[in-house]
Every structure is written in C-alpha cells, then in structure tokens.
Amino acid sequence: MSRTSDWPLPPDSLRLLLPPVLLAKLAAHPLSRDLYPTSLGHYRRARDHQMSRDRHDDHLLIYCSEGVGHLLADTTEGPQALRVGSGDLIWLPPGMAHEYRADHEQPWSISWVHLRGDGAHWLRQAAGYDASPLRHWGVQHALLGGFTQLLEAGHSGYRFQPYLLAASRLRALLCQLPLLRPLREGGLDLDGLHAYMRENLHRRLELAQLAAFCNLSKFHFVNRYRVLTGRTPVQHFLHLKIEYACQLLDSSGHSVAQVSEALGYDDSYYFSRLFSKVMGLSPSAYRARLGEGRGGA
Template sequence: MSNGLKRRDGFPGERLINIPLKILRDAKDRKPILFNTYITQIGYFPQASHHYRERRNGCEDNILIYCIRGKGHYILDKKRYEVNAGQYVIIPATDRYIRYWADTESPWTIYWIHFTGDQIGEFNRSLNLTTTKGPIPIPFNDTGIEVWQKIFSILSVSFRMESLCNANFCLQHLISTFLYPQHEDKEKEIPVENSIQQAIDIMKSNLHLKLSLEEIAVKVNLSTSYFATFFKKRQGISPIDYFINMKMQRACELLRDQNNKVREVASDIGYEDPYYFSRIFKNVVGLSPAQYRKDIQ
C-alpha cells in the first residue's frame, strides 16, 4: 500500500465522533467518580478501502473493533493477526507498537470505539484483556450494534455532562455484549442474512444501473419495508445509501485513471447527468471529482 492511499478516515458513509480532550478533562474534574471508564472516540467505517493506522508508541485507550464484513489485519508488539467478519478484538491500552489496516482485496466494515480511564490497566487485568488475546469470533451482535448506535446518537447531540455520563453508562453495556454474548437462537435469521448478502451482491453487480429500493427488495424476496429495516439494522445505513456509497467507491477507483473523463465515470456508475453525479460525489466523499483527482496525484 503506497503512502498516498493510506487513510485514517474520510470513507464514504462513515460516522465518526472525537470528544475534545478539554471537555473530557473538565468533566472528569467535576465528577471523577462517573468517569472511571469513559469514551474518547467512536466510529463506523463501511468498506474502508485503504484504512490504515500506525501507533508507534501504542495507545492510551482500549480499542474495540467489531468487523461485520470483509477483513482487516493488525500488528501488536511484533505479532500479526487477521480480523475476519464476525470477529471482534479489544486491543488493550499499551505503550507497545500497534498497526492496523483494512485488507486490500476485501476491506473491512467495522464498528469501533475507544475508551480509557485512570484505572484502565486494572480494568483490563480484571477482565483478562491482554495484548496476546487476538480476535474473537462472536454471533452477529445486533444488541451491541444497537447500543453503539445509541451511544453515537447521544454524543451527536451534545457533549454536555449528562450526555457524556449517559454514553459512558451505555459503554458498560456495549462491552458486556461482546464479553458475555447471549447465545440466542439465530437459525430463523439465517434466510434473511442470506438475503442481505444477496442484495449486496446484486448492488455490486449493477453499479452501472439505477436500482430502486423496491426493485432490490423484490429481487431478494422480501417486502420493501422489512428489507429496508433489516438491512439498516445489519449494515448501519439504508440500502440506497449503501448502494450510493458503493457507486462512489467505484467512482474513486475510476478517477485514479487520469484518462477517464468525469462524464465517463458518471455514466459507468449509472448517472446520465455528470453535474448531478458531481454533487452526489462531493456530498459523499467531501470533495468534487476534480478535487479528489488532484488530491490523489
């Protein structure tokens, strides 16, 4: 992976919150008992191509990463691990070298959260969270994702004391859904899970077309409302937003070839109007196609 393609964030469809350190310090000073363990960052990276982080001096936070699709890799203290879909890892706070990145061929989709505290070392020892534990398989953690979404929603509104406390109380629940998963019967959900994967495959094979929510739902034999609800619950975004993100990722790939004109790129992913395509691209990626092409040169 060349240095120009390594990205900390900025992925189409991502969700990301960093709580300013000053706000956290002030909150801890005011009510230290409520901040024994607290959140510092939270994010969701869908199909995070070229995601890469290197922490030469480790990290003061615990880093929980839950991979729901694709795969990634990390190195911790010279040992390399692979994180696959359906696995999570909690990298404990450490001063040892850490590096993690998305797989080139099948980049991961991950929910993640950073948390720490003055007694984070004792916290980790009590839960046997060690640097050698490695990725852990888990049944699909829909409860964990629901709690993650609640935390994100709380912190999206404000960083006031009550919001921070509410989010930190939810943090304990979130951690418990991974460390002590409920062994529920998932057999009834298997057909629907297969339908979600089928829908994603349909999107991937038809990036050059316009597909409506209704058309995709029909192709996977689900009602439109049920398909939309279940898809968003599993993937974190609506089916159409997911499809648009896939189109924009393909557009990014095409724009790296300087011979491809913007109108040709737009046509290749199903947009007849290049100006409309440019607006959608900027809304998702944060740059116009021309700016993106210039930025990666």
C-alpha cells in the same frame, strides 16, 4: 491520548473526537471517571483505511461487522499477525504497539471507540482477553446496537449529559461480553434469531426457515439451539406467539378468532389447542379469568 486515524471519511461514516474540556469533565465525574470514551466512530467499507501506532496510551476497541482487515500487534508473547473478519472484536490495551489496515479486496466495516479508565482493565480480563487482542464474538445485534447507541452522542453539540450517558452505555456494552460467550461458542446469534422471531409473530415460520436464517442445517440448528436454551427453536417461537396472544387478550377487544389471525393461524380451533397446551386453559377461559381479577395488582 492516542491519535486517531486521519483516513478521509466517506459520506456514510462518522468520527467523533471529544474536546479537552469535555474529557476533563468525564474524567472527574463519579459516574464516568473509571470508564469513558475519548473518541469513537463508524467506518463503512473503509477502503484504504490504515493506522500504525508505536505509542498507545488508551484502550481501543474495533468491532468488525463485515469485510476483512489485517492486524499486527506487539503482544506480551511477541508480534502477532492476525486476520480480522466479520464478528471479530479487537481490544488493544495501553502500551500495545500495533498497526492495522483494511483488506484491499474486501475492505472492512468497523465500529470503534478509544476509552480510558481503570475499569477497562478489569472488563478486558472479564471478557477473556489475554495475550491476543482478537476474539470472535460473531455479528450480534447486542454489539451492533451498543456501538450505534454510543454514536448517538454525536448529535448533541458536545453537551456533557449525552456523553455521560455514552459512558454508561459503554460500560453496559463491555459488561455484555462475558454473557455473549455461550452464543459465540454455540455458533448461533441468539439475539438476532430471537429478534427475527419477534418480527414474524404474524407468520407461521417453519423449522427450515429458522435454520436457513442461521445458515445451518436443520439437524445442527436444533441440536445447537437445544444445548444453549434447553428447548427447541420451534417451542420458543410458539411460546413467543402465546405470550403475544396473552397481551392481545388482555389489552385489546379482539375476538379469539382475530387474535388467532394476528398470529398467522387461519384455524382458531387449532390456535386454541396450542394456547391451551402452553397456558393450561383456553383463550376464552384466560380472558374470563382476567375479567374476574380486574382491579388487582
């Protein structure tokens, strides 16, 4: 197994090395033997972090969420010197000698995992990695959350089941990469934007606020969003609001005025017009129809 960095950990970082007995179980179990972690961690603003390996016998993923790093990799097309920035994911396969370090001025924050299993080779190709070990996916909640879930196994006392779950989560994380490609190419973190919308259903976010969240002008923001989704961002935000309104009408005793207020609309008549435009009937008619159909599946 490739050795991990012995970089001294600050209080807000974590490094997990799986013991040999646990690794043997993961390598033998039918649910994990083709893809499982051997070590993993998270380094926060890793000043002076560096590593060099001439011999490398597993896969290594390094996801940079902030700051800058520098990578030198001995690829099939010759040595590549690469600058690593926020949103970049490095995938170093077995046999690729490499060295990397955090930038002195802007040290990177990284999540990382060493992994083994035949499934990793196929997933690496599916994610579009060829000779270069670096791709830019952007800072996406799906990836950050995936690495965070992997590290949850670290509070189990090396029990097998949490690490078996980590192996499953690792597969799910890697399977997301081909699906994230349109988000990268479109220049938008749709997962992050949609999470922001869902967190603000009680507000009336304007187009300018949504564009500012993505650090884009309103013109470029609307055009990129429409290409990726087929609708405008304001339409999607409205549909999220109406979807939530339906849940409130179905599961609470709130009046239409109270539902309107919960969604940030002071004028319940205006809210009713928006609701009717999306659902084809008024909020009151929607609730009445639900009452008529009680008892069905």
